[in-house]
Structures are given as structure tokens and as C-alpha cells.
Amino acid sequence: MRLTSFLIHNAALATGFVLKQSTKTHPSFQQYYFRPYSHSSSVLQGWVQDNDGEWQWEEDDPNYTPSTTATTTASPVAAVATPQLPAGSFRPKKSLGQNYLKDPNTVVKIIKAFHQDATHQGQRSTVKRVVELGPGAGALTDRLVEIYGTDVVQCIEIDERSIDILHKKHPDLQVTHADILQVNYPQLADLEGQALVVIGNLPYYITSQILFALADASHSGAVDTATVTMQWEVGQRMVAPTSTKDYGILSVVFQLYADVKCHFKIPPTVFYPQPKVDSALIGVHFLGPNQLRQRLAGVQPAHLRRIVTTAFQQRRKTVRNSLKKLAQELEVTEVLNGPPRPLPMMVQKAMDEGDEFALQQPLPDNWASKRPEELKPGQFVELTRLFFGPTDEAVIAENAPLGQKVWRKMKHGKL
Numbered sequence: 001m002r003l004t005s006f007l008i009h010n011a012a013l014a015t016g017f018v019l020k021q022s023t024k025t026h027p028s029f030q031q032y033y034f035r036p037y038s039h040s041s042s043v044l045q046g047w048v049q050d051n052d053g054e055w056q057w058e059e060d061d062p063n064y065t066p067s068t069t070a071t072t073t074a075s076p077v078a079a080v081a082t083p084q085l086p087a088g089s090f091r092p093k094k095s096l097g098q099n100y101l102k103d104p105n106t107v108v109k110i111i112k113a114f115h116q117d118a119t120h121q122g123q124r125s126t127v128k129r130v131v132e133l134g135p136g137a138g139a140l141t142d143r144l145v146e147i148y149g150t151d152v153v154q155c156i157e158i159d160e161r162s163i164d165i166l167h168k169k170h171p172d173l174q175v176t177h178a179d180i181l182q183v184n185y186p187q188l189a190d191l192e193g194q195a196l197v198v199i200g201n202l203p204y205y206i207t208s209q210i211l212f213a214l215a216d217a218s219h220s221g222a223v224d225t226a227t228v229t230m231q232w233e234v235g236q237r238m239v240a241p242t243s244t245k246d247y248g249i250l251s252v253v254f255q256l257y258a259d260v261k262c263h264f265k266i267p268p269t270v271f272y273p274q275p276k277v278d279s280a281l282i283g284v285h286f287l288g289p290n291q292l293r294q295r296l297a298g299v300q301p302a303h304l305r306r307i308v309t310t311a312f313q314q315r316r317k318t319v320r321n322s323l324k325k326l327a328q329e330l331e332v333t334e335v336l337n338g339p340p341r342p343l344p345m346m347v348q349k350a351m352d353e354g355d356e357f358a359l360q361q362p363l364p365d366n367w368a369s370k371r372p373e374e375l376k377p378g379q380f381v382e383l384t385r386l387f388f389g390p391t392d393e394a395v396i397a398e399n400a401p402l403g404q405k406v407w408r409k410m411k412h413g414k415l
């Protein structure tokens with residue numbers, strides 16, 4: 001079952017947005033919506049923002065010619081001009097984070113990185129169940145459909161204008177009118193029969209929420225990889241090492257849940273309208289529930305969230321001071337001055353096997369006088385065990401649920 005029918009059949013997901021799939025076709029669409037690139041005067045340059053925050057198309061730039069040059073590296077993905085927005089009738093909405101990709105070479109680079117991620121660096125021969133978040137006018141979608149086909153690719157978009165554009169271009173493509181944050185990814189993956197691979201030039205106003213929704217979805221193995229753009233600063237937080245200013249909640253969660261890498265930096269000039277900041281393309285390979293359970297060794301993600309968010313609320317303070325109130329609430333104040341708990345057998349075993357993550361998991365004796373940015377992701381797991389109690393390893397069942405909405409509840413903002 002594809003996403004549209006899945007969503008329509010799942011009333012629980014209809015949270016204020018009309019779920020619909022446009023079936024309209026428009027024979028003159030190509031001429032109307034996509035001007036040939038030889039008409040360089042048709043390519044808009046001057047977006048201006050009016051008083052209510054909407055972006056308006058001020059004028060075309062007669063001198064702008066989109067690049068149609070393929071990248072120099074040999075690749076099955078050649079650069080072609082990106083789609084143009086319909087003149088006059090389509091103003092990008094700042095409120096929906098609409099910054100459209102206009103540079104074909106950047107599109108090629110993103111698609112190549114996505115293919116690498118989705119095939120696990122070529123270890124898998126096929127890419128299945130691609131979900132594009134926020135396809136917009138189709139800069140990435142057009143290439144995805146060309147490479148993988150409409151049987152494999154589906155999209156989720158909130159702006160009906162984009163849905164109309166995409167359906168006219170790709171009548172067989174599933175484009176679902178829904179809020180990215182309201183999609184039940186585990187149910188979708190279940191219905192598709194396999195884990196999803198995600199791609200998206202994300203709307204930046206909800207970047208963290210989307211990332212956390214995907215992390216939650218990885219609890220059940222619903223999402224395998226995600227190759228997504230985001231503000232450069234947010235990307236840096238995901239990959240930041242311990243004891244740096246960028247290290248925070250995003251770093252702990254994604255370095256615990258996934259292998260995460262920054263593919264490359266993206267300048268504002270490749271978008272319409274141009275954002276004020278640089279962007280990053282980040283590749284996330286989720287570990288999946290089994291490996292995650294190994295790392296957590298019985299610690300509940302909801303408890304971990306409590307510890308991590310409380311510790312980072314005041315990152316200048318020592319962990320002892322930040323967690324004092326929580327210790328009182330949980331009636332475990334004695335742990336603040338005591339040694340760490342012994343590591344569970346499964347963590348010790350992983351250490352014996354040389355597992356890098358496990359080797360950094362033990363808490364030092366002076367953990368309480370550290371600042372949160374000094375603790376490794378695995379040490380936060382042990383801190384959680386200290387506060388919320390040891391788990392009897394016999395009850396760490398193979399399929400113990402890790403939670404459906406653990407991280408995504410957090411408010412969007414600087415993390």
C-alpha cells in the first residue's frame with residue numbers, strides 16, 4: 001500500500017490537514033510551468049519579502065542563465081536545469097521554509113550522496129522505498145523519479161500548489177498532502193514491508209523536530225537512512241565531538257542512534273530565495289532497534305531523554321548541580337555522591353569485543369563534577385541507568401519497545 005492510501009485509511013493521522021492526492025493533469029504544463037532554459041530572461045532572480053512575511057516575485061533577471069553543465073566526475077546523474085516556479089502565481093512562503101534548490105550541480109551532488117547513503121556505500125544493490133520530505137517544485141524529485149521510478153519514490157508535501165505541480169509532471173507519483181511531523185513512519189514502513197530511505201531539502205523551521213521524528217521511527221527500524229539538508233549550525237551539532245561548543249542534545253542522540261556524517265556545505269546562493277545562512281547535507285545511518293538495544297542495555301529512551309535534556313538545560317553547570325532536582329524527585333540523591341553502577345554484562349561483553357562505542361561508555365568516578373558537554377553519548381546512557389535504576393538483564397527482551405514519541409515531543413529551537 002502506498003503512502004496516500006495508507007494515510008487516508010488511517011484517520012488517526014489526519015490532524016487538521018486535508019489528505020488528498022491530486023489527479024489533475026495539465027497538457028500544457030511543461031510550457032506553462034517550466035520554461036526552457038534557453039529563455040534565460042524567464043528565470044526569476046529578485047525575490048522580495050513583503051510585510052506579512054510572504055516572498056514575492058519582484059522581477060526576472062535577464063542576465064541569469066541556469067547552469068546545465070554536468071559535474072566533471074563520471075556519474076549516471078547528469079546536471080539538468082532545475083524546475084522554475086510558475087510566474088506570478090507561486091510565491092515561496094517563508095512560513096513553510098520554502099527555499100527552493102536552483103542549482104543543478106548541487107542537486108546532482110545531493111542525489112549522489114543520497115545514493116551512497118541509501119545503498120550503504122554500495123553494499124546494497126537496490127534502493128527501495130524512497131520517501132522525499134518536502135519535494136516543492138521537484139528539483140530533487142525529478143531526478144529521483146528518473147533514477148528510481150515512481151514505484152519506489154513517494155513524497156510528503158504540505159503545500160497544495162507543489163502537489164499540483166508534481167502531479168502534472170509525474171502523474172503516477174504518490175505525493176501525499178500531509179505534515180511531515182504527523183506521518184506515522186513505523187506504520188508506513190510496516191505497510192511498505194521494509195525500512196524507508198529518506199531524502200529531503202528540509203524546511204528549516206522544523207528541522208530538529210523532523211530529525212527527532214526520524215530518530216523515534218528508528219526505534220522500530222522504520223527508517224534506515226536519511227540524507228537531508230539543514231542549517232549548517234544544526235548539522236554541526238549533529239556531528240560535534242565531546243567538549244566542543246556545538247556538542248549538545250542533537251549530538252548525543254544522533255551519535256547514539258546512528259552513524260552520522262556531514263557530506264558537504266551548501267552556500268545560500270544555490271537556493272531561491274536565498275536563506276541567510278549556510279546549509280549542510282547530512283547523512284544519517286540509523287543503527288536500528290537491535291543495535292540500539294545493545295547500546296542502551298535496558299535503559300529506556302524516555303528516561304535518557306529526561307537526563308540529557310535536564311543536563312543540557314544549563315550547560316555551564318556541573319552535572320551534579322543540573323541533576324540535583326531530578327535526583328530529589330526520583331528519590332535517589334545518594335547517587336550524586338556515589339560511584340557509577342557496574343556496567344551491564346552486555347556492555348562489558350561489547351567492550352571485550354573492542355566495540356568503540358562501548359569502550360567509551362563507562363562513567364568516570366568524578367562524573368558529577370563534569371559539565372554535560374564533557375560526557376560521551378554512552379556515558380549519558382550510564383548516567384540514566386544510575387538515576388533510573390539498573391535493569392534486570394533478563395527482562396531486556398529482544399523486542400522490548402523503545403517508544404514511539406520520545407524525542408519528537410521536544411520544542412523546536414536551539415538544542
Ligand SMILES: C[S@@+](CC[C@H](N)C(=O)[O-])C[C@H]1O[C@@H](n2cnc3c(N)ncnc32)[C@H](O)[C@@H]1O
Pocket residue numbers: 096097098099100101102133134135136137138139140156157158159162178179180181200201202203204206
Ligand atoms: C526547503 S523547501 C524544499 C523544496 C524542494 N525539495 C527543493 O529542494 O527545491 C521545503 C519544502 O517542504 C515543504 N514543507 C514545509 N513544511 C512542511 C510540513 N510540515 N510538512 C510537509 N511539507 C512541508 C515546503 O512546502 C517546501 O516544499
